[in-house]
Amino acid sequence: MAIIYKDGKPVVVPSSEPGHAPVHEPHDEIPPAEQAGVSRRRFMRVVFLNSMGVFTLGAVGTFVVMFWPKKVGSFGSTIKVGDVSQFPPGTVTRIPEGRFYLVHTLPEQGGGLLALYWKCVHLGCTVPWRDAEDGTYSGKTYKGIFRCPCHGSQYIITGQNFAGPAPRPLDTMQVTVSGGQISVNTGKITKREEAKPSDQVKI
Amino acid sequence: MATKKSSPRRNPLDQVMQASAAFGSRVYKSVFRHSWPDSARTRSLATMSNVFLHLHPTTIRRASLKVTYTFCLGGLSFFFFLVLTVSGVLLMFYYVPSVTQAYQDIKDLQTVVFAGQFLRNMHRWGAHAMVIVVFLHMCRVFYTRAYRPPREFNWVVGVLLLVLTFLLSFSGYLLPWDQLSFWAVTVGTNIAKATPFVGPEAQFLLIGGYEIGQNALIRFYTLHVIALPLAAAVLIAVHFWRVRKDGFSGGL
Numbered sequence: 001m002a003i004i005y006k007d008g009k010p011v012v013v014p015s016s017e018p019g020h021a022p023v024h025e026p027h028d029e030i031p032p033a034e035q036a037g038v039s040r041r042r043f044m045r046v047v048f049l050n051s052m053g054v055f056t057l058g059a060v061g062t063f064v065v066m067f068w069p070k071k072v073g074s075f076g077s078t079i080k081v082g083d084v085s086q087f088p089p090g091t092v093t094r095i096p097e098g099r100f101y102l103v104h105t106l107p108e109q110g111g112g113l114l115a116l117y118w119k120c121v122h123l124g125c126t127v128p129w130r131d132a133e134d135g136t137y138s139g140k141t142y143k144g145i146f147r148c149p150c151h152g153s154q155y156i157i158t159g160q161n162f163a164g165p166a167p168r169p170l171d172t173m174q175v176t177v178s179g180g181q182i183s184v185n186t187g188k189i190t191k192r193e194e195a196k197p198s199d200q201v202k203i
Numbered sequence: 204m205a206t207k208k209s210s211p212r213r214n215p216l217d218q219v220m221q222a223s224a225a226f227g228s229r230v231y232k233s234v235f236r237h238s239w240p241d242s243a244r245t246r247s248l249a250t251m252s253n254v255f256l257h258l259h260p261t262t263i264r265r266a267s268l269k270v271t272y273t274f275c276l277g278g279l280s281f282f283f284f285l286v287l288t289v290s291g292v293l294l295m296f297y298y299v300p301s302v303t304q305a306y307q308d309i310k311d312l313q314t315v316v317f318a319g320q321f322l323r324n325m326h327r328w329g330a331h332a333m334v335i336v337v338f339l340h341m342c343r344v345f346y347t348r349a350y351r352p353p354r355e356f357n358w359v360v361g362v363l364l365l366v367l368t369f370l371l372s373f374s375g376y377l378l379p380w381d382q383l384s385f386w387a388v389t390v391g392t393n394i395a396k397a398t399p400f401v402g403p404e405a406q407f408l409l410i411g412g413y414e415i416g417q418n419a420l421i422r423f424y425t426l427h428v429i430a431l432p433l434a435a436a437v438l439i440a441v442h443f444w445r446v447r448k449d450g451f452s453g454g455l
Contacts, residue, residue: 069411069418076413187413 075099081182084203087113092129092144092157094118098186100173101129101146105200109142109158112200115173115184116146116159121191122166125150137162146170160195169195177203258443260451267451272347276340277446281439283333287371288432290326298378300424302417305380330372337368349452357445360438367435374427377420388423389415 038046079098087093087104089111095102103114120127127146135145135156146155153164160169174188192199237248247261266272297316298308312319341361344350350358377388392415396406411418 067408069407072412072418074412074414074416 076187078176078183078185078187081184084177084180084182087182090143092131094129095184098173098184099126100184100186102175102182102184103157103159105157110197110200112197112202113175113177113182114159114200115175115186117171117173117186117189119171120148120150120153120166121161121168121170122148122151122153122164127153127155127170135162156195158195158199168193172199175201177201258440258447260447263451273343274339276336276343279336280333280340283329283336284435284439286329287326287333290322290329291428291432293322294326295428300378300420302380302420305378305420309379309381326375330375334368334372337365341365344452347452354445354449354452357442357449360442360445364435364438364442367431367438371427371431371435374423374431377415377423378427380420385415388419392419 075098079095081087081095081098081102087102089104090106091104093102095115098115099118101116101118103116105111105114118126125148127148129144130147131144133145133147135142135154137156137160142156144157146159148154148164148166151165153161153166155161155166155170158169159172161167169192171189171191174185174190176183176185235249236252237245240246240249250256250259250261294312297312297319299305309323312323314320316322344358344361373388373391376391377384388410392406392410395409396402398405407413409419409422410416411422
């Protein structure tokens with residue numbers, strides 16, 4: 001039996017087998033002192049390749065994190081709307097970059113903040129706010145309505161539908177108030193069957 | 204009156220001519236390592252010793268020259284790639300990938316820049332032609348069974364090049380920043396969003412946000428002018444090299 005080294009790995013060659021004389025290549029011979037454990041060449045190669053692997057993984061990971069955008073600032077992200085004092089009760093403010101209306105309802109309507117996605121729940125047109133028109137829902141009259149120009153769906157200030165083909169109230173977006181600053185997560189849109197005062201964020 | 208004397212020295216004009224010929228020959232030899240390619244041997248050397256030509260075999264079979272076998276479709280694909288690279292680089296001198304400027308820059312290219320309309324049309328029709336020719340090239344390889352061993356690896360490289368061609372086409376689509384671009388890429392990246400498990404993340408990374416905007420424009424621009432052409436150039440080199448190494452499939 002003889003041990004030769006192929007690509008740094010010890011290979012046992014049975015010398016008794018006829019026609020299979022061990023091939024001795026001078027550069028494959030390892031000095032006897034190193035035959036006991038891992039050869040120096042193999043050790044260096046393993047260390048080198050693994051280092052390169054770790055480095056490459058790090059570089060790829062860093063690239064993915066770099067490529068992941070942090071500052072998005074458009075529809076789908078969280079938008080800072082402003083200070084609470086800018087939106088007194090009874091106002092409807094159009095926030096175009098977030099495609100929603102920030103509504104602050106009167107105390108008798110719930111007295112809280114609502115972010116209403118401006119897309120009509122019927123077929124998706126942008127619904128404008130009409131200050132001068134009134135709407136009636138469950139016996140009460142509300143000043144100002146959302147009226148869709150496409151098919152005439154109508155909603156009161158809380159987003160509740162009261163006329164036209166709309167099957168449900170306007171969708172809401174998540175509103176957060178922190179330190180008097182309002183931010184709206186336009187990526188978090190909630191459908192609802194009925195507008196309730198509990199949809200509103202109290203301040 | 205000066206008398207004509209016989210001199211051992213040569214005519215000065217001859218000397219100048221000889222010196223310049225020697226200089227010219229020295230310059231030629233510093234660039235080319237072979238004599239003028241007028242024999243089979245020197246022609247082979249001319250191909251082998253040139254970095255641009257060496258991807259091509261030095262000799263090919265007579266049967267391979269039959270145009271109706273390949274219809275030069277691979278070569279035409281490469282030709283269109285070159286046309287698109289040159290016209291694209293020229294367009295880059297006037298185009299700024301910004302949402303406030305891009306559309307106006309394209310209009311200026313068509314109305315203000317000398318030969319701008321021609322350049323833009325060349326780039327646009329070249330892109331369409333490249334997609335068509337690459338597709339036909341693939342059909343030819345399929346119908347002549349040139350994808351079979353030992354050429355299966357080159358078929359795979361070719362499929363990657365087809366994908367790169369589509370991606371180059373698609374990323375260029377957004378750059379004019381008009382309604383067609385905007386909605387085409389909105390639809391296209393919504394398809395990416397339908398990927399199982401990582402769809403929304405894939406779309407978010409592609410367009411750098413939740414909807415097509417400045418981030419999407421600069422991402423598509425960078426992919427279109429640097430990343431994808433570079434990848435295509437590397438794969439084209441591998442593709443040509445493998446044609447040489449695996450042999451031409453025709454006329455065997």
